[in-house]
Amino acid sequence: MKPRYFDYNATTPLAGAAKLAWVEATEAQWLNPSSPYRQAAGVRVRYEAARTSVAQRIGVDAGRVVFTSGATEANNGVMRYWAEVLGPNARVGINPTEHPSVIEAAKAFLAERVLWLPLLSDGRVDEHAVQRLIADGDLAALSVMAANNETGVIQPWQSIARLCAEVHLPYHCDASQWVGKMPLSGLGDCTYVTACAHKFGGPKGVGFMVLPAAGVEPCRLLYGGAQEAGQRAGTEDVAGVLSMVAALEHVTLGEPAARDAFIAELSRRLPGVQVIGEGVERLWNTVSLIMPEFQSVRWIRSLERAGFLCSAGSACSTGKSTQSSVLRAMGLDSASAGRVLRISSGAETTLADWYALVEALMSGYQALKAEAASSRSQVISID
DSSP states (O other): OOOEEOBTTTOOOOOHHHHHHHHHHHHHSOSOTTSSSHHHHHHHHHHHHHHHHHHHHHTSOGGGEEEESOHHHHHHHHHHHHHHHSOTTOOEEEOTTSOHHHHHHHHHHTGGGEEEOOBOTTSOBOHHHHHHHHHTTOOSEEEOOSBOTTTOBBOOHHHHHHHHHHTTOOEEEEOTTTBTTBOOTTGGGSSEEEEEGGGTTSOTTOEEEEOOOTTSOOOOOBOSSOTGGGTBOSOOOHHHHHHHHHHHHTOOOOOSHHHHHHHHHHHHHSTTOEETTTTSOBOTTEEEEEOSSSOHHHHHHHHHHTTEEOBSSOTTTTTOSSOOHHHHHTTOOHHHHTTEEEEEOOTTOOHHHHHHHHHHHHHHHHHHHHHHHHHHHHHHHHO
């Protein structure tokens, strides 16, 4: 039986349009687009048309779009570039619930220059504190994601982008969880935008980045050849890029109604379950739950046996013994963080799938309680 997939924030299945585009490009567009002969020029035309398609959707000039291997490369590139060009006393504001590719890169490249931005209890950056920091001239650059990959909490990135634009403060927005789920309007107001294809039905190992507008020297990701207008050396991944753009052109934006019905039903039947970020705007497909009992890994295994796939948080940290940096930054105690389930759906996930997940959770809860009772009775009998 095919499992019901509820881990779309980790990765998505390859969309049909993306697969067709990849196969066609692999068979007919395999020439190096930087080669000098006419046939390669045709590949170059297709490749640049893909760049234009992304740029139009974001609302920027095509010259601002660079294709990358994904958001991790691009996020590292921004942090490394800021470390190189900003002064030794410059402070860079970083949202402490960013993806590890921002957090760890900021620690590695910027070190003591990082100023961790204050959070509200729901996981959003304190926008008023950010306003004060900008007004006081305390920041040389700023990085705040669009939406959190673990909790789905949406950051006030659009208003932050406007604040930064008013004072010409470089602003980086990791939009990996936003692109393909939410409208793209407003992203063009950010100085830097990073995203990856496999979060919206494209292939793994490819993404795109929006660089600063003309007149601002952008960061250079890879040195070598003159590909990507000199910003990223390396032979272009034509098939990957065309597949990614096909996926982007065919995304379906969802609504939160089915997820909210799931939350209401589960809360009615399982007292004590808590929703992280409840009451604030979140991605329509995401719910992060603190279960009333039992460790996350036990819930995940129970659900997998029942034919449902979900996670405990970021796929970059699942399986490690350390607590999620997102949950830690939000102030969750270790016991609560150890009981978190992240459930994330796709546009094709039905209301019936969500209700079936409720039943699987309730059955799993009864089974886990029975296992716990059996273990206790065995300990008592041994004593």
